[in-house]
Amino acid sequence: MNDSDEGAGSAARSKRRDARRNQETLLDAAAAVFVRSGVEAPVRDIAAEAGVGMGTIYRHFPTRADLIIAVYRHQVDACAEAGPALLATSATPHAALGQWINLFVDFLVTKHGLAAVLRSDDAGFETLHAYFLDRLVPVCAQLLEAAAGADEIRSGIDAYELMRGVGNLCIGADSDPRYDARRLVELLIAGLRRPH
Amino acid sequence: MNDSDEGAGSAARSKRRDARRNQETLLDAAAAVFVRSGVEAPVRDIAAEAGVGMGTIYRHFPTRADLIIAVYRHQVDACAEAGPALLATSATPHAALGQWINLFVDFLVTKHGLAAVLRSDDAGFETLHAYFLDRLVPVCAQLLEAAAGADEIRSGIDAYELMRGVGNLCIGADSDPRYDARRLVELLIAGLRRPH
DNA sequence: GAGCAAAGCGGAGCGTCGTTCCGCTTACGA
DNA sequence: TCGTAAGCGGAACGACGCTCCGCTTTGCTC
Numbered sequence A, B: 001m002n003d004s005d006e007g008a009g010s011a012a013r014s015k016r017r018d019a020r021r022n023q024e025t026l027l028d029a030a031a032a033v034f035v036r037s038g039v040e041a042p043v044r045d046i047a048a049e050a051g052v053g054m055g056t057i058y059r060h061f062p063t064r065a066d067l068i069i070a071v072y073r074h075q076v077d078a079c080a081e082a083g084p085a086l087l088a089t090s091a092t093p094h095a096a097l098g099q100w101i102n103l104f105v106d107f108l109v110t111k112h113g114l115a116a117v118l119r120s121d122d123a124g125f126e127t128l129h130a131y132f133l134d135r136l137v138p139v140c141a142q143l144l145e146a147a148a149g150a151d152e153i154r155s156g157i158d159a160y161e162l163m164r165g166v167g168n169l170c171i172g173a174d175s176d177p178r179y180d181a182r183r184l185v186e187l188l189i190a191g192l193r194r195p196h
Numbered sequence C: 001g002a003g004c005a006a007a008g009c010g011g012a013g014c015g016t017c018g019t020t021c022c023g024c025t026t027a028c029g030a
Numbered sequence D: 001t002c003g004t005a006a007g008c009g010g011a012a013c014g015a016c017g018c019t020c021c022g023c024t025t026t027g028c029t030c
Helices: A017-037 A043-050 A054-060 A064-089 A093-110 A114-119 A126-149 A159-169 A181-192 B017-037 B043-050 B054-060 B064-089 B093-110 B114-119 B126-149 B159-169 B181-192
Strands: none
Touching: A017 A043, A017 A054, A017 A064, A043 A054, A064 A093, A064 A114, A064 A126, A093 A114, A093 A126, A093 A159, A093 A181, A114 A126, A114 A159, A126 A159, A159 A181, A159 B159, A159 B181, A181 B159, A181 B181, B017 B043, B017 B054, B017 B064, B043 B054, B064 B093, B064 B114, B064 B126, B093 B114, B093 B126, B093 B159, B093 B181, B114 B126, B114 B159, B126 B159, B159 B181
16 A cells, blocks of 8 residues: 555566665655655755655656655545545534544644645646645535535535635644634635525 | 835935936836736846846845835735725625725735735745735724624634735635635635624 | 046846756666 | 666756846036
């Protein structure tokens, strides 16, 4: 599960052992640097932390986005899987939606600068963008649909738009004690409710 | 009014004519480039557009933030002044708040990338940050207070936080047809309303 | 009009960043 | 043991923000 491809199991056995080891080292180093200096840390720093050259980093992760995805893949997947679970166990769909959004916000806010990078329209982050969207938008859509079906929220809310909005609200949430993204996201979710 | 200082009118008569002319040229050039390439356009581009050297730009506007402020000052001031006016003419304080926020959103959305720059925690944008905040937060606070006084919205909403939230929601609003910042801001403002 | 100090100007140049490229090193099957 | 291709490192390139300094222009004085 921690490898990119070992499914059918025939043509994939090509990587050298040192290469594989370096990839793991790189992942650990990147995670450490991301925690220390934020997601926008210079690539050189990560290379230095891992004790490898620049070439190595770019061979394993062609773009910085790929590195970020690799580092956070597990957590994004966990968040995605939490959606249906919450829907099954919560009192109402709207409650499930609120809790799920909270999960997402917590994830974003604890990674310095991830939210900012996530929304960056800089080409080269497309894959990062795409990964988050592919994984999370359908879950959000499902939750929205359930809540709309239960007549708890307005209809016509677009999951993509809502996710982007929540992501945007999380930008700069660390590094500013006067700004609490959670509170605003809560307001946004409250605004979703059907006016009666 | 278009000069920085000619108030008391004695010690201020120091600038050479060519300097003054260049400053205006620079302002026009920057405005043009901002429209064409967004607020994050390279300084070199602005210098080229104005037909001056890099040194000139940095002498007149020590940081890029100063240039941005100079270009948009009028519009920000207009927005600030619209607050009390709306409060006086609108049916309810909450309506005034909504209209005023709309004004602000329109301003941000029409300037490519301004919202993104506005929230950047990059040092050197402090003055830009400060200018917007100084000018607009008090107005927003006044509107919030009026609405809270009329029992239309929850109390305890912080004007600074709300402004940052709205600003964040406007990030990337151009350059993505699937994302309409206005709609989300509307939702946020709706979420402000006192739950009854 | 001529001379002159200083205000102003331009762009070469520095440091930082992301990314590429290529000669050397190393793992591993024959 | 040895050949070779996969893998490695870091010098090098281009883009950027910003600084610095020799040259030009301006506006005053005589």
